[in-house]
Amino acid sequence: MGCVISRQAVTSEKKGSGGESNRKVDEVDNGCEKEKIGGGDRVQQCRGESRRSKANPRLSNPPKHLLGEQVAAGWPPWLTAVCGEALSGWIPRKADSFEKIDKIGQGTYSNVYKAKDSLTGKIVALKKVRFDNLEPESVQFMAREILILRRLDHPNVIKLHGLVTSRMTCSLYLVFDYMEHDLAGLAASPEIRFTEPQVRPDKMLHESVAIRT
Numbered sequence: 001m002g003c004v005i006s007r008q009a010v011t012s013e014k015k016g017s018g019g020e021s022n023r024k025v026d027e028v029d030n031g032c033e034k035e036k037i038g039g040g041d042r043v044q045q046c047r048g049e050s051r052r053s054k055a056n057p058r059l060s061n062p063p064k065h066l067l068g069e070q071v072a073a074g075w076p077p078w079l080t081a082v083c084g085e086a087l088s089g090w091i092p093r094k095a096d097s098f099e100k101i102d103k104i105g106q107g108t109y110s111n112v113y114k115a116k117d118s119l120t121g122k123i124v125a126l127k128k129v130r131f132d133n134l135e136p137e138s139v140q141f142m143a144r145e146i147l148i149l150r151r152l153d154h155p156n157v158i159k160l161h162g163l164v165t166s167r168m169t170c171s172l173y174l175v176f177d178y179m180e181h182d183l184a185g186l187a188a189s190p191e192i193r194f195t196e197p198q199v200r201p202d203k204m205l206h207e208s209v210a211i212r213t
């Protein structure tokens with residue numbers, strides 16, 4: 001996930017493709033994720049979940065009581081076993097508390113959806129992470145991203161607000177503030193002219209320091 005700028009600064013076409021409108025993010029059905037698309041149900045397999053439900057000795061081995069607490073809080077064992085630290089202090093949001101509006105983008109390991117948070121009414125971006133068979137290495141890779149994003153607090157860095165998953169599912173969504181535009185899209189638009197401080201914020205900082213001294 002790169003940095004995304006400008007919430008509503010410019011109007012342009014919606015990013016990405018998709019058009020899957022107004023549906024629940026997913027439903028839990030016999031331990032597998034069931035995603036409602038265009039009236040039909042597509043069931044995704046929970047590949048390797050039982051295989052991954054034990055802590056992997058090669059990877060981080062958090063204390064057993066912590067794992068137990070996290071599973072009791074609703075986190076799936078395959079996630080707590082590999083990245084307990086990244087989840088610390090959070091409880092998982094439920095998938096049915098968001099309503100998908102549209103698919104807005106795609107990354108190397110993810111699909112990104114515009115969605116409405118039914119609890120707050122806020123529009124958010126849900127990044128659905130694709131794992132390779134829930135391999136601990138790929139889950140841990142995502143855990144690093146989650147840990148770093150949780151620590152970052154800067155107006156130019158998009159905020160991670162939480163995670164959507166449950167004990168019964170093998171899917172994971174990251175909940176972000178929704179941005180109307182991304183930097184690549186703005187840079188590609190011939191009508192958009194960036195100001196010098198937008199292009200070189202470090203230069204602006206140096207100049208303001210110079211003026212103050």
Ligand SMILES: Nc1ncnc2c1ncn2[C@@H]1O[C@H](COP(=O)(O)OP(=O)(O)OP(=O)(O)O)[C@@H](O)[C@H]1O
Pocket residue numbers: 001002004015016104105106107108109110111112125127158176177178179180181182
């Ligand atoms: N918070 C957001 N608000 C609006 N659109 C977003 C948001 N996050 C991502 N997108 C859209 O989804 C696209 C893919 O996002 P993603 O963060 O997955 O990209 P990436 O960093 O290139 O992918 P990856 O992390 O998988 O390598 C972005 O280019 C952007 O168009």
